Amino acid sequence: MKTISPNLALSFSKNPEIECGTDEAGRGCLAGPVTAAAVCLPKHFCLEMLTDSKQLSEKKRFLLKPLIEEKAISFGVTHVMMEEIDEINILNASITAMHRSIKQLKHTPELILVDGNKFKPYNDIKHECIIKGDAKFLSIAAASVLAKTYRDLYMEKIHEEFPMYNWKKNKGYPTKEHRAAIAKYGITKYHRKSFKLLPEQLNLEL
Structure with missing residues (x-):
């Protein structure tokens, strides 16, 4: 396991393969898509400040986004929209x-590193599920930053259509x-109707 810093490793394998890290953002939301990213990094990749996106400020995430896109061997980002979530x-x-x-990656990975403990095999490619992987491996951390920033940009865009929910x-x-805005205005086409919005998630004491 090749380590760049005391906290994050570049590769999972002792003999580095083409690895990709993948992570998602927005799983616990009431509105908007769930967004995932996959990132393949070069062998000698090093990017200071890169870590789990949840530990970074919004400003730092958006500073890292173009650097990751520039330095990555390849990356892909996908939104799955509300209707499909439902x-x-x-x-x-x-x-x-x-x-x-x-699937969007230009290079087919030999190993997929997944943040979390749930995944389904993809095209018979080996995969490893890693709890808190976004704080352990650079490729997953990079994927977490791309997933988060792309999703945030989407939410800021639809905020203009429904500003009363303050999605920005x-x-x-x-x-x-x-939740108070949902109680007052109801739900929109961007809300996930399969999530029990009423009454549990509108209980303002939660």
């Missing part, structure tokens, strides 16, 4: 988004403000 459930939608992102700030997560 049809197949959020777990399957998250895995589907990962699969579609991997809460990004569709079940904040007290977001």
